[in-house]
Each structure stands twice: as structure tokens, then as C-alpha cells.
Amino acid sequence: MKNQSDAGLEARLTAPLEIMLASFAPIGIEGRDLVRRSFSGAPQHQPSGAAIPMDPERNQARLVASGWIARGAMLNDGRRQIIGLSLPGDVIVASGSVDADLLVWALTDVVTVDATAFWTTLSEPGAQASPLSEAWRRCRTAERLRMARQVVRLGRLNAYERTAHLLLELHERQVRLGTARGGALHLPLTQDVLADILGLSAVHMNRTLQQLRRNVLVDYRTGRTLLQDLPGLVQAANLSAVCGPLIPPP
Amino acid sequence: MKNQSDAGLEARLTAPLEIMLASFAPIGIEGRDLVRRSFSGAPQHQPSGAAIPMDPERNQARLVASGWIARGAMLNDGRRQIIGLSLPGDVIVASGSVDADLLVWALTDVVTVDATAFWTTLSEPGAQASPLSEAWRRCRTAERLRMARQVVRLGRLNAYERTAHLLLELHERQVRLGTARGGALHLPLTQDVLADILGLSAVHMNRTLQQLRRNVLVDYRTGRTLLQDLPGLVQAANLSAVCGPLIPPP
DNA sequence: CGAGTCTTTGATGCATATCAAGCTTAGTGG
DNA sequence: CCACTAAGCTTGATATGCATCAAAGACTCG
Numbered sequence: 001m002k003n004q005s006d007a008g009l010e011a012r013l014t015a016p017l018e019i020m021l022a023s024f025a026p027i028g029i030e031g032r033d034l035v036r037r038s039f040s041g042a043p044q045h046q047p048s049g050a051a052i053p054m055d056p057e058r059n060q061a062r063l064v065a066s067g068w069i070a071r072g073a074m075l076n077d078g079r080r081q082i083i084g085l086s087l088p089g090d091v092i093v094a095s096g097s098v099d100a101d102l103l104v105w106a107l108t109d110v111v112t113v114d115a116t117a118f119w120t121t122l123s124e125p126g127a128q129a130s131p132l133s134e135a136w137r138r139c140r141t142a143e144r145l146r147m148a149r150q151v152v153r154l155g156r157l158n159a160y161e162r163t164a165h166l167l168l169e170l171h172e173r174q175v176r177l178g179t180a181r182g183g184a185l186h187l188p189l190t191q192d193v194l195a196d197i198l199g200l201s202a203v204h205m206n207r208t209l210q211q212l213r214r215n216v217l218v219d220y221r222t223g224r225t226l227l228q229d230l231p232g233l234v235q236a237a238n239l240s241a242v243c244g245p246l247i248p249p250p
Numbered sequence: 251m252k253n254q255s256d257a258g259l260e261a262r263l264t265a266p267l268e269i270m271l272a273s274f275a276p277i278g279i280e281g282r283d284l285v286r287r288s289f290s291g292a293p294q295h296q297p298s299g300a301a302i303p304m305d306p307e308r309n310q311a312r313l314v315a316s317g318w319i320a321r322g323a324m325l326n327d328g329r330r331q332i333i334g335l336s337l338p339g340d341v342i343v344a345s346g347s348v349d350a351d352l353l354v355w356a357l358t359d360v361v362t363v364d365a366t367a368f369w370t371t372l373s374e375p376g377a378q379a380s381p382l383s384e385a386w387r388r389c390r391t392a393e394r395l396r397m398a399r400q401v402v403r404l405g406r407l408n409a410y411e412r413t414a415h416l417l418l419e420l421h422e423r424q425v426r427l428g429t430a431r432g433g434a435l436h437l438p439l440t441q442d443v444l445a446d447i448l449g450l451s452a453v454h455m456n457r458t459l460q461q462l463r464r465n466v467l468v469d470y471r472t473g474r475t476l477l478q479d480l481p482g483l484v485q486a487a488n489l490s491a492v493c494g495p496l497i498p499p500p
Numbered sequence: 501c502g503a504g505t506c507t508t509t510g511a512t513g514c515a516t517a518t519c520a521a522g523c524t525t526a527g528t529g530g
Numbered sequence: 531c532c533a534c535t536a537a538g539c540t541t542g543a544t545a546t547g548c549a550t551c552a553a554a555g556a557c558t559c560g
């Protein structure tokens with residue numbers, strides 16, 4: 001009985017991961033079941049704003065089951081930079097920061113599960129050639145690519161380009177998850193948070209969003225945003241935001 | 251005979267990797283030998299400025315045996331951003347960029363070897379618990395950490411802080427390799443390249459380096475740079491640059 | 501010794517930060 | 531149901547860090 005309810009619970013928790021993996025490469029029923037079997041720990045709930053404890057030694061990796069998470073750094077004088085966002089289906093790895101200057105916190109209410117077993121499973125010999133491991137490989141490559149593009153964004157794009165590019169990236173990720181349809185996506189981010197992702201001040205973030213609205217590219221509202229002109233955004237971004245093959249969700 | 255000379259050559263090619271791994275965790279004689287046995291392909295030479303071909307499918311990973319390599323992106327209007335530097339001992343992974351907007355090129359004359367076998371070896375079951383794999387894990391963690399810090403650097407540090415931080419990072423990496431002694435390090439980077447790492451213009455890069463010299467923190471010259479005041483630089487950087495445990499090279 | 505690649509310097513402009521204040525919205529308690 | 535509050539959004543004025551442009555010195559190398 002406990003097992004049964006657990007199985008149901010796990011299936012729900014891993015749903016975003018299954019969907020995202022399948023968007024990179026078909027993983028088959030076996031792949032799907034292997035994913036489900038790899039998560040058995042108790043889910044942890046964190047309220048919006050809470051820190052997510054990431055012990056670099058134990059507790060190596062956590063799967064985001066629902067909610068949005070920010071990984072970032074805080075300087076002594078209060079400046080804050082968000083390094084990346086983790087959405088449902090993403091796996092967060094402890095950065096093992098020596099000085100603990102890297103933080104992970106919840107942007108919304110969040111549910112996470114320990115992913116160490118999953119991590120290990122995909123490093124095992126048999127997994128090396130499976131369809132699942134191929135999807136996982138592409139998924140990790142996409143993550144590295146996103147990080148690389150975050151560097152380019154901050155280093156060489158202006159505020160307008162940065163914003164367009166970030167919105168396209170978040171759009172692609174949500175299309176993979178099946179939570180965005182035709183440019184409409186769920187964005188539970190305040191302009192403050194957006195600014196900390198893009199290395200801007202909150203004031204300038206606001207003005208940049210207004211500019212995008214004036215040019216009829218984006219209609220931004222907290223929680224519910226509409227990309228009105230995808231090709232226009234791609235042109236405005238000046239940098240590709242595509243992160244891998246995209247097999248549309250069913 | 252061929253085998254014998256090959257063995258000698260391979261030992262030399264992998265030397266930086268062995269040293270760097272050992273700086274993160276002791277790898278033992280077996281680890282060292284496993285590293286040496288994992289590289290058998292012909293070394294490739296590239297002159298300074300040449301592109302390093304990185305086929306995302308085959309040719310997954312390459313070890314830098316000597317020379318400096320830049321990974322970066324080029325925008326259509328000529329803006330360039332270097333995402334990271336690869337030094338001897340580093341392994342470059344194909345980003346599998348869909349749009350091929352990410353490039354890898356040689357900053358100096360360079361020798362690389364295919365590292366796919368090495369990569370695979372360390373994913374095998376037996377390797378999971380070996381000292382070598384522990385060193386490798388820490389090494390990869392350090393790389394992720396460096397990338398994260400590059401984001402913070404570009405997003406929230408000013409030119410002065412960025413420069414101090416980058417120099418500290420390069421210092422640490424060379425201390426690991428045993429190629430830096432007491433603040434003196436080898437920097438085969440033009441100010442142009444430094445600017446493209448730090449997201450600055452070459453002119454401002456120059457002025458920032460002068461400022462560091464005036465404050466007696468750094469004596470910069472292409473090819474040979476001296477960090478005159480490490481604690482001062484750490485303070486100026488405003489962000490930790492330490493990337494992992496540091497076991498001093500023998 | 502000439503030609504290219506780097507570095508340095510000065511003058512000017514712009515993108516973005518900062519400061520300060522009003523406004524809007526949603527949630528809370530009386 | 532209505533103050534009351536706090537969080538977020540918006541706007542204007544001002545300041546500044548860095549880019550850009552232009553040109554002149556330093557090096558290096560054939």
C-alpha cells in the first residue's frame with residue numbers, strides 16, 4: 001500500500017524529467033521506468049525564498065520536481081548575480097564551492113527529490129549505450145551550452161539583446177516541458193530577479209521590458225508572459241538560443 | 251621500438267593532466283599509469299590563431315597537452331566573447347552547439363590529443379571509487395565553478411574587480427600545474443584577448459591594467475606577469491577565486 | 501628598415517547605474 | 531468591507547563607467 005502510493009507519487013515527481021529527456025531523444029518505456037525507479041527518497045518542500053541546502057559531499061544532486069530555483073552568488077556589499085535558473089525536470093549539482101559563495105534558493109514554492117541514485121545509475125556500464133543515457137547526455141550538453149551562452153549574454157550583449165535572448169531560452173525550455181504554447185509562458189519572476197539574472201539594475205530591467213513591449217515583441221507580466229513575435233525576438237537577441245534537438249511533447 | 255617511443259611521448263603529453271589531477275587529490279601510481287594508458291591517438295598540432303575542430307559527435311573530447319586555447323563565441327557584427335580558457339592538462343568537450351556559434355581556437359601554438367578513451371574510462375564501473383576518479387570529479391567540479399564565477403564576474407564585477415579576479419584564477423591554475431612560483435606566471439595573452447574574456451574593450455582593459463600597476467598589485471607584461479600583492483588582489487576581486495583543494499606540486 | 505601587431509593616450513558619447521519619489525497591486529487585520 | 535501595509539512596478543533627474551573614435555608610440559619580425 002505504501003509502495004503503491006509511493007509509486008504514484010514518484011511517477012508524478014519525475015514527470016517533468018521524463019518529458020524533458022524525451023524532448024531531447026526518445027527514451028522508450030524502459031527508459032521511463034528506469035527514471036521512475038531511480039527516485040525513492042522523500043520529497044523536500046521549500047517555501048518561496050528559502051535556501052536549498054546543497055551539501056557538496058553527501059546529497060550531491062537534487063531533482064527539481066516543481067517550482068523554480070535560482071543558483072547564484074552574493075557579494076559582500078549586497079550585489080547579487082543569478083548564475084542560472086533550474087526548472088522542473090532539472091537536476092541541480094552541488095558546486096562544491098570551497099568558500100560557500102554559491103547559493104541555491106527557491107524563487108517559488110518548490111519540491112525537490114534526491115537525485116544521487118539517478119546520477120549514479122546513468123554512470124553505470126549498462127547505461128552507457130541506452131537511449132536514456134543518450135537523452136541525458138544531450139540534456140547535460142544543453143545545460144553546458146546554456147551556461148556558455150549566459151557568459152556571452154553578460155559579456156557582449158546589451159540590455160535589450162540580453163532580455164530577448166533570455167526570454168527565448170526560457171521559452172524553449174518550457175516548450176520542451178509542454179508548459180508553453182505559442183509564445184505564452186509562465187514566468188514567476190519579478191523584474192528584480194530578472195535583473196539579477198541579466199546583470200542589470202531593476203530600474204533598467206523595467207525600461208528594457210517596456211521597450212520590448214513598445215516594439216510589440218513581448219507582453220511581460222509577472223506570472224504570465226506572451227512572446228508576441230518569436231522571429232523578431234530571435235533577430236533582436238543576436239545570438240542563438242537553441243539548445244538541442246527538440247522533439248515536441250505529446 | 252615504435253611502442254617504446256610512443257610510451258615516452260604519451261607520458262610527456264599527459265604530464266600536465268597528471269600533475270593537475272594530483273593537485274586535487276592523490277591519484278597514486280596506478281592512477282598515473284591509467285591516465286598514460288588512456289591516450290594513444292596521434293597528437294595534433296595547431297599554430298597560434300588556428301581553429302581547433304571539435305566535432306560534437308565523433309571526437310567528443312580533447313586533452314590540451316601544451317599551449318593555450320580559447321573557447322568562445324563570435325557575433326555576426328564582430329563582437330567576440332571568450333567563454334573560458336583551456337590550459338595544458340585541461341580537457342575540452344565539444345559543446346555540441348546546434349548552430350555552431352561556439353568556437354574553439356588556439357591562442358598559442360598548441361598540441362592536443364583525443365581524450366574520448368580517457369573520458370570513457372572514467373565512466374566505467376571499476377573507476378567509480380578509484381582515487382583517480384575522485385581527482386577527476388573534483389577537477390570537473392572546479393571547472394563548473396570557474397564557469398559559474400565567470401558569470402558573476404561579467405554580471406556584477408566592475409572592470410577592476412574582474413581583472414583582479416581573473417588573474418587570481420589563472421594564478422591558481424598555474425600553481426596547480428607548477429608553472430607559477432610566488433606570483434610570477436606565464437600569460438601568453440594580449441590585452442585584446444584579456445578584454446574578450448572580461449567583456450571589456452581593449453582600451454579599457456589597458457587602462458584597468460595600468461590602474462592595477464599603479465596600485466602595485468600587478469606588473470603585467472605579455473608573456474610574463476607578476477602578481478605583486480596576492481592578498482591585495484583577493485581584496486580587490488571581491489569574489490573568491492579558489493576552485494578546490496590544492497595539493498602543492500612536488 | 502619597413503610593416504604589422506600590440507600598446508598607450510586623449511577626447512567625446514552613450515548605456516546603464518543610482519537616487520528619489522510616486523504609483524499599483526495584493527494581502528492582512530480590524 | 532475598508533484602511534493599512536508591504537512588495538513590486540513605474541517614472542524622472544542625475545551621475546558614471548565604459549565604449550568608441552582617432553592617432554601616436556612601442557615592439558617584433560622578416
